[in-house]
Structure formats: structure tokens, C-alpha cells
Amino acid sequence: MSTNPYIKQTFNIQKQSQLIRKDFPLLNLYSGDNQLHYLDNAATSQKPQQVIDAISDCYQRVNAPVHRGLYALADESTTTYEKSRKKVAQFIGAPQSEQLIFTLSATESINMVAQGWLKHHLNAGDKVWVTGMEHHANLVPWQRVCKETGAELCFIELTEDGSLDLDNATELYSEKTRFIAMSHVSNVLGVINPVKEVTQRAAQAGIPVLIDATQSVGHIPVDVVELDCDFLAFSAHKMYGPTGIGALYGKADKLATMEPMLLGGGMVDEVGDYESSWASLPSKLEAGSPNLAGAIGFASAVDYIESIGLQTIESIVSELTEKALFALSNINGIKIYGPLDSERREGIISFNLDGIHPHDIAQIAGESNVAIRSGHHCCQPLMRRLGEVATVRASFAPYNIEEEINALLEVIETAQSIFMPR
Amino acid sequence: MTTNTVYKEVLMDHYRNPRNFSDVSQSEAVHRGSNPRCGDDIKIGVDFDGDNIGKIVFQGRGCSVCMASASMMTESVTGASKNEVLELTEQLREWFDEKQGDTPAPLETLFALDALRQYPARRRCVLLAWDALESIIQVE
Numbered sequence: 001m002s003t004n005p006y007i008k009q010t011f012n013i014q015k016q017s018q019l020i021r022k023d024f025p026l027l028n029l030y031s032g033d034n035q036l037h038y039l040d041n042a043a044t045s046q047k048p049q050q051v052i053d054a055i056s057d058c059y060q061r062v063n064a065p066v067h068r069g070l071y072a073l074a075d076e077s078t079t080t081y082e083k084s085r086k087k088v089a090q091f092i093g094a095p096q097s098e099q100l101i102f103t104l105s106a107t108e109s110i111n112m113v114a115q116g117w118l119k120h121h122l123n124a125g126d127k128v129w130v131t132g133m134e135h136h137a138n139l140v141p142w143q144r145v146c147k148e149t150g151a152e153l154c155f156i157e158l159t160e161d162g163s164l165d166l167d168n169a170t171e172l173y174s175e176k177t178r179f180i181a182m183s184h185v186s187n188v189l190g191v192i193n194p195v196k197e198v199t200q201r202a203a204q205a206g207i208p209v210l211i212d213a214t215q216s217v218g219h220i221p222v223d224v225v226e227l228d229c230d231f232l233a234f235s236a237h238k239m240y241g242p243t244g245i246g247a248l249y250g251k252a253d254k255l256a257t258m259e260p261m262l263l264g265g266g267m268v269d270e271v272g273d274y275e276s277s278w279a280s281l282p283s284k285l286e287a288g289s290p291n292l293a294g295a296i297g298f299a300s301a302v303d304y305i306e307s308i309g310l311q312t313i314e315s316i317v318s319e320l321t322e323k324a325l326f327a328l329s330n331i332n333g334i335k336i337y338g339p340l341d342s343e344r345r346e347g348i349i350s351f352n353l354d355g356i357h358p359h360d361i362a363q364i365a366g367e368s369n370v371a372i373r374s375g376h377h378c379c380q381p382l383m384r385r386l387g388e389v390a391t392v393r394a395s396f397a398p399y400n401i402e403e404e405i406n407a408l409l410e411v412i413e414t415a416q417s418i419f420m421p422r
Numbered sequence: 423m424t425t426n427t428v429y430k431e432v433l434m435d436h437y438r439n440p441r442n443f444s445d446v447s448q449s450e451a452v453h454r455g456s457n458p459r460c461g462d463d464i465k466i467g468v469d470f471d472g473d474n475i476g477k478i479v480f481q482g483r484g485c486s487v488c489m490a491s492a493s494m495m496t497e498s499v500t501g502a503s504k505n506e507v508l509e510l511t512e513q514l515r516e517w518f519d520e521k522q523g524d525t526p527a528p529l530e531t532l533f534a535l536d537a538l539r540q541y542p543a544r545r546r547c548v549l550l551a552w553d554a555l556e557s558i559i560q561v562e
Contacts, residue, residue, distance in 0.1 A: 357460075357461075359461075359487070360487075375459055375460050419486070
């Protein structure tokens with residue numbers, strides 16, 4: 001075999017993936033021919049035993065109302081909840097725990113900013129910028145707030161290779177721009193966007209920036225102070241945590257001027273018959289009984305990531321991505337979207353095969369226990385820009401192993417033999 | 423069940439050589455069916471002959487299942503009365519939702535769809551054309 005520059009010495013990394021894989025009970029349910037090749041990690045990751053145990057322990061040992069009881073157990077539940085907040089806040093470098101709001105999801109976090117903050121700062125004729133690669137969650141809320149206020153929604157377009165075309169977004173930092181919302185990593189293209197470059201110039205122009213970090217937190221280093229973003233949204237379930245909980249980080253002055261979307265218990269200071277005042281942060285933005293088990297699971301996912309090391313996670317995933325990109329790009333009739341340079345990519349690869357609908361590929365894959373995604377990935381505007389209705393997407397986590405790339409390649413071969421017989 | 427049985431020769435034949443696949447712009451009644459989840463997007467065009475389907479065509483793009491099902495549908499309903507089509511559509515839905523079992527397809531020409539009954543995720547692909555045709559008839 002000739003020396004292939006894409007295949008490095010990988011023995012240690014392979015060994016590490018195998019070890020990490022052992023932590024994930026769902027992946028170990030299947031063995032031999034039935035082995036599950038879970039390559040749908042950008043949609044949701046699997047959960048390690050450590051996180052499952054932490055959630056189970058919450059209900060077995062800690063469960064009591066948060067911020068509401070005066071007995072010892074209620075104290076413990078409150079302390080544990082706030083410790084979880086601190087853990088997650090520290091993980092993204094938030095200066096204060098109170099700047100980390102627990103939400104239902106990254107989607108809710110973004111909606112809160114659109115309706116609770118931006119709506120009160122927008123006038124007709126103002127401009128809000130997004131990019132042509134946004135997930136619907138980081139697009140539709142801005143569409144609504146622009147419609148409601150008469151502001152204009154503008155798009156940073158993409159270059160041929162799926163990078164942001166910042167050079168041609170000449171009006172991005174203009175006087176009319178009131179807000180910029182962009183994803184850190186595209187859930188389709190896998191491309192890592194130069195968010196720092198945008199926040200720096202936006203800060204000079206006094207324009208707040210929200211970063212949708214759903215695909216980046218827990219995968220690549222994210223530090224809100226270093227990024228200097230005004231808001232950052234992410235969720236637990238894409239970083240080995242439970243579903244049903246997300247987070248919103250905000251700069252102190254932004255959160256202070258944010259109106260709560262949900263009103264009710266826990267978020268109030270004084271409630272009169274006709275008027276009420278709001279509690280201080282973070283309670284103001286967390287109406288209703290807090291999601292204690294979710295917060296504990298979220299924090300334990302952070303613990304888990306820290307125990308492996310973000311750097312290890314990154315190098316495993318980047319190794320897999322590099323190999324997959326190389327192997328895939330050698331297939332006849334394949335089109336891979338986004339930059340091919342694995343340095344500018346996360347572990348997400350979207351592609352199409354000539355003459356085969358993505359849905360058909362995903363089903364054939366499913367029959368071989370290869371879990372990949374087909375569809376528009378909640379990115380219809382991006383699909384239009386790519387000139388596609390859908391793509392196939394494979395996405396990696398540190399528990400994926402090299403033979404799973406081979407399983408994907410076999411699936412593609414099968415699909416081609418069925419749909420494109422020689 | 424293997425992939426090859428799912429994409430039975432019949433399905434693949436309909437996908438590769440769709441019957442009655444042509445421009446719908448000349449049709450008397452047209453209805454679009456789309457499934458944004460997977461990107462199937464087709465149009466069904468019908469010319470009625472009294473109470474019956476005189477001519478039916480379709481165009482658009484979609485996965486193999488969607489295209490094959492639309493193609494089979496055009497063959498199955500040509501000449502049928504509106505009521506017959508509505509009944510057949512309902513029977514097809516019920517049969518598909520049964521998922522498994524020995525019940526034969528409501529029409530011999532549709533037997534190849536049997537292989538898909540175990541995949542609830544493909545239900546929409548199979549029924550997209552039928553739903554569109556049903557809408558045309560219900561509006562008429």
C-alpha cells in the first residue's frame with residue numbers, strides 16, 4: 001500500500017474511541033452483525049452511563065422542589081441545581097453563573113432573545129443579519145421579529161465551497177444593522193464559521209451578536225469571553241446530555257434588559273392583583289419549576305466531556321472526519337458539501353450521490369444498522385442555495401470507530417449497485 | 423428482509439421508467455403534493471371523462487418510493503370513477519397502516535408496495551401522490 005497522507009498513526013486514537021464507546025450502553029446493546037453504527041450525532045448524541053446515572057441518582061436521592069422548600073432535601077436540590085448551572089456556565093467561560101439561563105432547548109434560547117430582547121430594540125428600516133446556512137431555529141424567530149417591527153432581514157451569503165462570504169456582505173456592519181445572528185458550526189456543512197472575526201467588527205460598530213453554538217459546545221472549545229458574543233445558545237442533548245434542556249448565555253447588560261417570554265411561578269419578585277415585578281437573574285428568565293434532573297444531566301455531561309478532555313474528543317472526531325472525507329471523495333458520482341479542508345470542519349459531512357435520492361440511501365443504510373440522516377436538516381434556505389432538496393448527512397462522535405466509516409462506504413456501494421447498475 | 427426485496431424489481435422499474443410522467447400544465451385539474459421533510463415534490467394532473475379519470479399524469483421529483491408509488495397510481499386509477507378512487511385510497515391507507523400481515527394489496531397493480539409496509543417512515547412517500555389525487559377529486 002502506498003503512503004497515504006490522510007492516514008496517520010492512529011493506534012492510540014482508535015484505542016481511545018473503543019474505550020469511550022464502552023461508556024455508552026445503547027451502543028453496546030448491539031453486537032456482531034447487529035452492531036449499531038450511529039452516525040447521526042449532529043441530530044442527537046448518545047448518552048454515557050455517567051450521565052444516565054446522574055439523572056437516575058437525582059430521582060433516587062436529590063429530588064425536591066428547587067428554590068421553594070426550607071427543609072434539608074429542598075436545600076440540597078436547590079444547591080445541586082445551582083451547582084449544575086455553575087458547572088455549565090464555567091464550561092463556556094461565562095464570568096458569572098447568573099449569565100447562564102437554563103431553557104428547554106437552544107431553539108427556546110434563540111426565541112427568547114428574539115422576542116424578549118431584540119423586539120424591544122428594533123424599528124422599521126433597521127437590519128437584522130443572519131447567514132444563508134442557518135438552522136431554522138436560528139432563522140424563523142428572526143423572520144418573525146422582523147415582520148413584527150418592519151425591520152429588514154439580510155443574509156450573509158455563501159461562497160462556492162460553503163464558507164461565509166463575509167467579503168461581499170458589505171452592509172453587515174452598517175449603521176442600520178441592529179443585530180447579527182449566526183451559527184458557530186453549520187449542522188449541514190460542518191464548516192466552522194469565523195465568529196470571532198464577526199464579533200470583533202460588530203463590537204466596534206456596537207452591534208450585538210448571537211451565536212448558535214448548538215453544534216460547537218462540547219465539540220470544540222467555546223469561550224464566551226474570548227468570542228465576545230452578546231448571546232450564545234446551545235443544548236445538552238447534542239453533547240451527551242439529556243434532551244429537554246438547553247441554555248442561553250447573555251452578557252449581563254443584555255440579560256438585564258431582556259423581557260421574560262414565560263410568566264408565572266419562580267420568575268416574579270412581587271405579585272400584585274394587577275401588576276407584578278420580576279425576580280433578579282437568572283430566575284427572571286426561568287419561569288415554572290426548574291428542570292432539576294435535566295440540569296444535573298447537563299452538568300454531568302460537562303463532567304464527562306472534561307474527564308475525556310475536549311482535545312481528545314476533537315482529535316478523535318477530526319481524525320474520523322478526515323478519513324471519511326478522503327474515502328468519500330474518491331467515490332464516483334458523489335458530491336460533498338462544505339469545505340474539504342478538515343481543519344475548518346467539525347465532524348459533519350453532507351453529501352449526495354448522482355441519481356440516488358438521499359432518502360433511499362438513508363433507508364438502505366438503516367437496513368445495515370447504519371444510522372445516518374437524510375433530508376433538509378432544518379435548513380431549507382441552505383438547500384435552496386445548494387440547489388438540492390435534501391442531502392445525506394453522516395456525523396461523528398468520539399465513540400465512533402473507523403470500521404463505521406467502512407460500514408457507511410459499504411452502504412453507498414450497495415445503494416449504487418441497486419440504483420446505478422453497471 | 424433485505425434491501426433488494428424492498429426495492430423489488432417492480433418498484434425499481436416504476437422508478438426508472440415512470441408511467442404517465444409528463445407535463446401537468448395542460449391538465450384540467452392539478453394538485454401539488456410535497457413533503458418538506460425529505461424533499462419529495464410532485465404534481466398530479468387529471469383530465470376527467472365524465473365521472474371517471476380519463477387521463478392522469480404526474481411530474482416532479484422525489485425518492486424512489488414516492489416516484490414509483492405515483493407511477494403505479496396512475497396505472498391503477500385510469501378509467502376508475504371518482505368514488506372508486508376515494509375508496510381505493512382509503513383501502514390503501516388502511517392496508518399500509520396494518521404494517522404487516524397477509525392482507526393483499528387493494529389492487530394487484532400495487533402489490534409491490536407490500537415491501538414498504540414495515541417502514542412507517544416511508545408512509546408519506548407512498549401516499550403523497552394518492553393524497554394529491556384525493557384532493558383533486560374532493561375539490562371537483
